[in-house]
Amino acid sequence: MTLITAAKNTWCPGCGNFAIEHALKDVLVSLAEEGRRAEDIVLVTGIGCHAKIADYLAVNSFYAIHGRTLPVASGIKLADPALTVVACAGDGDAYAEGLDHLVFAAKRNQDITAIIHDNRVYGLTTGQYTPTSYEGFRGRSTPGGIRERPINPVALMLASGATFVARTYTRKMDHLREVLKAAVLHRGFSFVDVLQVCATYNNLTDYYNDRVYLLEGHDTADLGGAMTRAREWDYSADAPIALGIFYEEEAPIDPWPAMGGAGPEERGRMIRDILRERT
Amino acid sequence: MNEISVLIGGRAGEGINIAGMLIVRILSARGLRAYMYYDYPSLIKGGHNFAVVRAAEEEVRCHREKIDLLLAMDQETVRRHIDWLKEGGSIIRDAGVVKGDGIAVDLDAIVTEEKAPPVTKNSAVIGAFSRACGVPWTTVEEVVRRAIPKEIEANLRVARRGYDLSREVLHLPATGRDPLPILSGNEAVALGLLDAGLEGYVSYPMTPSSSILHTLAGLAGRFGISVVHPENEIAVMLTALGAAYAGRRVAVGTSGGGFCLMTEGFSLAGMAEIPVLVVLGQRPGPSTGLPTYSAQGDLLFALSAGQGEFPRIVAAPGTPEEAWYWAGALLDLAWRFQTPTVLLTDKNLGEGIFSFGETEKRPALGPSLWKGEGEYRRYEIGTGGVSPLAFPGTAGATVKVNSYAHDEDGITTEDGAVVARMAEKLREKGVAAARVLEGYPCVATAGDPDAETALLCWGSTAGVCAEAAGRLGLRVVRPVVLSPFPEMRVKAALAGAGLIVAVEENITGQLARLVSVHGIRADVVVGKYDGRPFALEDLERRLQEATA
Ligand SMILES: Cc1ncc(C[n+]2csc(CCOP(=O)(O)OP(=O)(O)O)c2C)c(N)n1
Ligand code: SF4
Ligand SMILES: [Mg+2]
DSSP: OOOBOSSOOOOOTTOTHHHHHHHHHHHHHHHHHTTOOGGGEEEEEOSSTGGGHHHHBOSEEEEOOTTOHHHHHHHHHHHOTTSEEEEEEEHIIIIIITHHHHHHHHHHTOSEEEEEEEOSSBTTTTSBOOTTSOTTOOBTTBTTOOOSOOOOHHHHHHHHTOSEEEEEETTOHHHHHHHHHHHHHSSSOEEEEEEOOBTTTBOOHHHHHHHEEEOOSOOTTOHHHHHHHHTTOOSSSSOOEEEEEEEEOOOOOOOSOOOOOOOHHHHHHHHHHHHHHTO | OOEEEEEEEEETTSOHHHHHHHHHHHHHHTTOEEEEEEEOOSOSSSSEEEEEEEEESSOOOSOOSOEEEEEESSHHHHHHHGGGEEEEEEEEEETTTOOSSSEEEOHHHHHHHTTOOGGGHHHHHHHHHHHHTTOOHHHHHHHHHHHOOSOHHHHHHHHHHHHHHOOOOOOOOOOOOOOOOEEEHHHHHHHHHHHTTOOEEEEOOOTTTHHHHHHHHHHHHHHTOEEEOOSSHHHHHHHHHHHHHTTOOEEEEEOHHHHHHHHHHHHHHHHHTOOEEEEEEEOSOSTTOOTTSOOOOOHHHHHHOSSSOOOOEEEOOSSHHHHHHHHHHHHHHHHHHTSEEEEEEEHHHHSOEEEOOOOOOOOOOOOOBOOSOSOOOTTOOOGGGOOOBOOTTOTTOOOEEESSOBOTTSOBOOOHHHHHHHHHHHHHHHHHHHHHHTTSOOEEEEEOTTOSEEEEEOGGGHHHHHHHHHHHTOEEEEESEEESOOHHHHHHHHTTOSEEEEEESSSSOHHHHHHHHTTOOOSEEEEOOSSSOOOHHHHHHHHHHHHO
């Protein structure tokens, strides 16, 4: 099973999106080997460099619009709970244009997975700051450097009630694969912030390599402890950067009644009854 | 007397709407056909509410300027509406709070004496009203038992007191006909959707569409559908598109402001070829406008919403029966042509209360589904631009939809030839949709088909236009489908007309502008833009002025 389409790949050399593409592909292949049908996997993407993954992976896909992966994913899951729904969004997508949906997806806890390709820049529109760009970041829309602090998406998701919150990094392929698989397998809303190298507009490879460490001996059931770890690095000031699963919890997953309906005869009978009640 | 008009008024929060509904049900139980217009401000308590009920032997779809009975729950009602009362008309008043003449019923005193809860107060007025119209007590009792959900016995005791205090002041015609169901336009939309196999409804509350959400949410368990209220209208539209992509027949409902937020997703539906029905209930704009009133100001918006060019089917029903029919038909058409459709209603239709007649049967029209042969290509170029549908989970199919320009497999492309071919594919669907619509009732007519003067109208003014035209000897031509515009049929219906008068509840004459593109010139526009529906006499006067 290759799961790679014939579409021409146009990511820049060295782009972290390749790592995410291959890690996700490996996860999907392993799921297929474990008995999940490839036809039951759906990939939803926003718009941005990251989103090209919809063209590159040979699975069902909904290449949506900027910022709107999560409501699409919600609708798909609601329509057919048997599907495995994975949303790949950019940081601009998920934290700027569509932040409302992210908070609500966490609150709602449908069984979907959100993978945020967090390169901390708008790649496709050629290098503007995003909500996770560090203070002082000089982008094309902010040549003087931004004078506002980034949001901390890990802390935000913990505060929003997400039941699986993790962070990983595109230069740690094994970790990336492992975390993505755990996220997809988690029952409920899974959030993964992937620190993704943008080779062209925000290459933080050295910065990350010097600071990342793996969470070990951390109690993933402890929300308070998770929050402390999450706040260790604020996406701006110099600090160690924890990678791994911050928090995981089992919680009810079906916020909405399932879609469906009665057959035409039964419908017709019920409607006639209603009309009779209304005379 | 072969018709009756009643106005009941009081403060917001006093249950004027429910009392009006009871009046409708009682008149309907007497075999009359009824209509109710409910006028209320956008607040929860205080402020003035009133309902005008008109009933007659034959179908009524509008109200008159003059009333036979004024039911006043407060002094304000008398002050505002005394001029509406016909010479010889009667007043029934809550004697505890309203001074003056008329049949006096002291609501608080009755409720206290009957040890009934305060919510039963209005029943005394309903009783008094019924007696005033010579409605037998058994009818009142029967309707109260069927229409009131709780405190039935207390309501009946209170109603009986009002009944006994009242006296007969007018006679209703006895038609001997069976009563028709009483529905709001929005309930007709909801039932029409259910009848057509709706599986999910996604909506964010906004007057005047909210009662569709409430009705369907109330019926969801019974029908096994999913009714969902997400974080905002952007999510509404995108959730619906996700669900439709996965194979579910879904609709969304909103008003102008919400539809503004949905337009990016609406255009996505056009590009990605995903079926979705938008119920767009108009209210006066711009912006928040008048939330609880009505307008026909969003026609051109609905016709052009969303960037780019893609086929869309827009229909504006004029009656609750048409609302039912087109709710289902637009769901069928969205699925057949894999494109968004809009049911354009307004507050007057959606929240108006009607005796509901027969609906037409929709032509059978199913989606074109993939047969499972060969390699699946979501955007395969096929007959009429309609590619066979498959849904994720289908064995052997990879279903890729895309908001970017794409090739037949759904992969992004910037190849000029492919982009052009795909644009033509969308156009082919529009052409095919127009052809299929030839089998639908796209243009309604009324009045004298040979009359020199034609009223050109659309949507909820159907009833008042038809009645005014009947009385003035005019013809009415009313396109129900507005996109693709049924040009030939509108032209045929207008053939020979010397004067075309567009009647619209807006200020700029949007239908008049639309038809001008199709070579039809409206000579005059009679507009109304105060949020209120035309009363029959009001429209007649305006038409006489316009045609003088
Ligand atoms: C509504 C809307 N606004 C703006 C754009 C332009 N746009 C395309 S991608 C993008 C930002 C992408 O940033 P991100 O989500 O971080 O993705 P990346 O390219 O970095 O992977 C923007 C602003 C758009 N497509 N739609
Ligand atoms: S601009 Fe950055 S994110 Fe986009 S493809 Fe190039 S390296 Fe990757
Ligand atoms: Mg980005």
